[in-house]
Amino acid sequence: MKSRWYNILFRFEVLHGFYANGLSQDILIQPTRSTAQKIIGYKHLIKQKENSPLIVFEATDDQRTALLPIIDDARLVFTGNLINPYFSNFSILSPKLTDQVYVYDNLNGNSLQLTPAFVKPQVFAFAFTTTRVNATLEIADRDGNIILSEALHNSDKRFSENLNLAGIQGLHRFTVTTTQGLEVDQQIYISNEFAANKPWCIIEIFQKGAVQFDYSLETAYQLQFSAAAKPWHYNLRLGQGYQNATFTIEDKETYGPPKDHPYTKIDFVETSGNQTYEAGQTISFVTGTAINNQQAIPFFEKSKKELQLTISKNGTDTIIRPLPIPSSISPLQEVYINI
Numbered sequence: 353m354k355s356r357w358y359n360i361l362f363r364f365e366v367l368h369g370f371y372a373n374g375l376s377q378d379i380l381i382q383p384t385r386s387t388a389q390k391i392i393g394y395k396h397l398i399k400q401k402e403n404s405p406l407i408v409f410e411a412t413d414d415q416r417t418a419l420l421p422i423i424d425d426a427r428l429v430f431t432g433n434l435i436n437p438y439f440s441n442f443s444i445l446s447p448k449l450t451d452q453v454y455v456y457d458n459l460n461g462n463s464l465q466l467t468p469a470f471v472k473p474q475v476f477a478f479a480f481t482t483t484r485v486n487a488t489l490e491i492a493d494r495d496g497n498i499i500l501s502e503a504l505h506n507s508d509k510r511f512s513e514n515l516n517l518a519g520i521q522g523l524h525r526f527t528v529t530t531t532q533g534l535e536v537d538q539q540i541y542i543s544n545e546f547a548a549n550k551p552w553c554i555i556e557i558f559q560k561g562a563v564q565f566d567y568s569l570e571t572a573y574q575l576q577f578s579a580a581a582k583p584w585h586y587n588l589r590l591g592q593g594y595q596n597a598t599f600t601i602e603d604k605e606t607y608g609p610p611k612d613h614p615y616t617k618i619d620f621v622e623t624s625g626n627q628t629y630e631a632g633q634t635i636s637f638v639t640g641t642a643i644n645n646q647q648a649i650p651f652f653e654k655s656k657k658e659l660q661l662t663i664s665k666n667g668t669d670t671i672i673r674p675l676p677i678p679s680s681i682s683p684l685q686e687v688y689i690n691i
Contacts, residue, residue: 357411361396362557362571364404364430369579370442376577377403378436381555384429384545391428395420403435409567418567426559427522429543431551432575444580454553455523455541456575459494459563463574464555467523469539473547474517487530491540494523504528517542522556586637586675587688588661594629597665601637601675663691 368376381404383391391398397408407428410419432454448454448468456464487504499520520542528536541554557573559565588599629635659675676687 357414357416358397358408359411359416359567360570361407361409361565361567362573363401363406364555365572365574366404366577367574368443368577370577378434378439379403379432379552379575380435381405381430381432384431386545387429390426394422394426396422405430411567416568421567422559422565424559426557426565428557429522429545430555430557431546432553432555434552442579444578451550453541453546453550455539455556456553457523457556457558458573459558462571463576467539469523469541470526471546471550472517472540472542474520474542474544476515476517487528487535490527490529491517491520492525492527496525499524585686586661587686588635588637589688589690590629590631590633590635591690593631594663594665597627597629597663599635599637600662600664602660602662661689661691 364381366376366379366381367374368378370376382400383398383405388398391407395410397410399406399408409421411417412419446454446466446468449470451470452468453471455467455469457467458464489500489502489504490498491500492498500515500517502515522543523539523541526536526538526540527534546554553575555573555575565571586601659677661673661675663671663673671691673689673691675689
């Protein structure tokens with residue numbers, strides 16, 4: 353029987369500083385209908401894994417030699433839609449208008465680059481008002497090539513007509529120039545696939561010029577987001593004094609039954625063990641900041657993480673307390689714990 357090898361050509365990762373493991377499952381990524389047809393036409397496969405697709409190819413051996421590699425210029429389009437309604441609450445996002453969409457591409461590497469753009473159908477109405485005459489409307493592609501140019505001789509009035517953009521797809525620059533200079537300069541995304549349902553973001557994966565698919569390895573295209581969550585404050589009210597005490601906040605996670613896979617502990621914040629603390633004193637820890645050069649307390653997914661506070665005095669005696677888990681969507685931001 354002939355052996356068959358299947359390998360992943362590329363996949364997507366959503367990286368987010370909000371989560372302790374750095375990975376987000378908040379965005380559902382899928383190919384558009386036309387892209388799915390293209391991939392099948394290339395004799396490649398699409399396998400949806402969790403919230404993003406894997407693009408798979410057949411190899412002739414176990415060295416990832418592609419049976420039918422994509423050799424022509426290609427443009428594959430994927431949509432991303434939020435499945436977490438709180439995503440914008442804990443994410444730093446580039447500003448965009450309501451009728452804009454985020455557009456990402458791989459033209460500058462595996463870390464996908466962002467451009468906010470207005471979504472336009474293939475045939476759309478153009479409206480432009482100016483007190484000047486002899487305006488020129490132009491649409492240029494990513495490389496600056498003029499795809500469409502129209503002279504608007506009656507631009508002293510409101511000009512409105514349908515522009516036929518058949519055959520034009522993707523991100524373009526849309527400008528209107530008058531005798532006084534550039535008056536309109538926008539990024540627009542032209543497509544007939546998003547007229548009814550505009551996605552939260554569009555991801556374009558290209559093969560052209562120096563940007564080529566690498567069949568010798570598995571490529572992970574990455575969308576990267578930074579956390580914008582409010583910090584949590586842990587305030588420890590000491591009911592007694594402590595000499596030579598160390599206060600440590602630890603993350604605990606199990607990967608199976610404790611007898612087979614014990615807890616793995618990661619220290620996030622630790623005070624010096626040489627200090628003396630008086631009864632009634634309050635010690636504060638803040639998420640998102642590092643104390644004494646230790647790693648900052650991150651935010652967690654509640655179903656997977658557990659925090660605990662350990663107090664060690666004189667190097668031997670310990671007190672352990674569970675801690676509530678930080679979350680940007682919780683109304684609770686200040687926690688007082690009596691020790």
